[in-house]
Amino acid sequence: MAGHSKFKNIMHRKGAQDKKRSSMFSKLSREITVAAKMGMPDPDMNPRLRLAINAAKAQSMPKDNIQRAVDKANAAGGENYEEVRYEGYGPAGIAIIVEALTDNRNRTATNVRTAFSKNGGNLGASGAVSHGFDRVGLITYPASAGDADAIFEAALEAGAEDVSSNEDEHEIWTAMDALHEVAKxxxxxxGAADSAKLAWKPQTTIEVDEANAASLLKLVDALEDDDDVQTVWGNYEVPDAVMEKLG
Structure with a gap:
């Protein structure tokens, strides 16, 4: 696929984005609820909540849905979500990091392990692959936000460390502790970004061939189809020609 970024979440592929839009609101709502519960319910006083709400608005999530997600944070008997990270290997030894918000660790662990085992991968121990990634901030804007030079200049003035632009979007990378400040x-x-979140950026990448790419995409899709999974990161690079063949 033209313009495919080797770093970004596979959810951003056009076809996958359309297919998964129905589950996107659920994941966004969960992040809003967790952010509101961990801090103040006022986005002006809670940077994580502000970013979560902005991300929801960027995906055209209705205001009522956003408010319900905030209200759930203080609702009696509401779900208590916890953040969990899983690490493992996909086809061709690709390193995979899975971030989840769950109210049932056993269920989520079983689903993640099953997704790996059924799609040519295996779940590893905590810390198995994260040493090969940098923990950074990632802010994304659609290509329509401005030309590459203008976005680059604005990002650097705001304190960003790097910018990558393609025909679909602009990716702005920041130091982990500077994410909220740069996003603001x-x-x-x-204007508001499509998303602003902490990310796992691979220190080096592995280019995968067509056979392994097909299996890898099935694994990532299986992981992202799980309601508990929020993001999936990997150290892979899929050539445009291969993406076009796979559709």
Whole structure:
């Protein structure tokens, strides 16, 4: 697929994005609820909640849905979600990091392990692959937000460390502890981002061939189909020609 970024979550592939839109609101709602429960329910006083709400708005999530997710944080008898990370290997030894928000660790662990085992991978121990990634901030804007030079200049002025632009979007990378500050500065300059979150950026990448790419995409899709899974990161690079063949 033209413009495919080797770093971004596979959810951003056009076809996958359309297919998974129905589950996207559920994942966004869960992040809003967790963010509101961990801090103040006021987004102006809670940076994580502000980013979560902005991400929901960027996906056209209705205001009522957003407010319900915030309200759930203080609702009696509401779900208590916890953040869990899983690490493992996909086809061709690709390193995979899975981030989840769950109210049942046993269920989520079983589902993640099953997704790996059925799609040519295996779940590893905590810390098995994360040493090969950097923990950073990632802010994304659609290509329509501005040309590459303008976004690059705005991002650097806001304190970002790197910018990558393609025909679909702009990816702005920040230091982990600068994410909220940079996102707020960019919002004032060019509007709310599509997303702003902590990310796992691979230190090196592995280019996968067509056979392994097909299996890898099935694994990532299986993981992302799970309601508990929020994000999936990997150290892979899929060539545009291979993406076009796979559709």
């Amino acid at each position: 500065a960019l919002e004032a300059k060019i």
